[in-house]
Amino acid sequence: MPAKLQREKALRKALLDKKMKMWNVLRDELFRKLGKEYNVMFENPNDIEELSIIDVIEETGISIADIHRKELEELDEAINKLDDGTYGICSVCGNEIDEERLKVVLSAATCIDCARERDKKA
Structure with a gap:
């Protein structure tokens, strides 16, 4: 396989x-x-x-x-x-989400940069 x-x-x-x-x-x-x-x-x-x-x-x-x-x-x-x-593709920027982030947050829809940007705005 x-x-x-x-x-x-x-x-x-x-x-x-x-x-x-x-x-x-x-x-x-x-x-x-x-x-x-x-x-x-x-x-x-x-x-x-x-x-x-x-x-x-x-x-x-x-x-x-x-x-x-x-x-x-x-x-x-x-x-x-x-x-x-x-x-594994960021829903905001379209870049690949880092493998380490996906290991920590299996359902991560955004890369760490876009997640941080979203959190700043919140």
């Missing part, structure tokens, strides 16, 4: 692993806050009352997920860029 394909395969795995880990943390946090008994109810609701409880749980879950929504969206965008061959 060519080195480029191996690199892309490793990057895809790292991005998907990070995304899965984040979802697992969110799920665990949700059920830790709400209680493990809801986990069973969430899988097999039996009546209207349980369904309404599940609605509340889902809304709470959405609130928890919103906290990390941006990072999840960035991971999805990085996976899409990997698919279309633009991963």
Whole structure:
């Protein structure tokens, strides 16, 4: 397998692993806050009352997920860029993003110079 394909395969795995880990943390946090008994109810609701409880749980879950929504969206965008061959290309200036930056921030969409410039303006 060519080195480029191996690199892309490793990057895809790292991005998907990070995304899965984040979802697992969110799920665990949700059920830790709400209680493990809801986990069973969430899988097999039996009546209207349980369904309404599940609605509340889902809304709470959405609130928890919103906290990390941006990072999840960035991971999805990085996976899409990997698919279309633009991963590692700065979305602002079009230059290649430094490999070390990508190791630290897998979903980085901008090079360090453009990120610094953006942060100055913020």
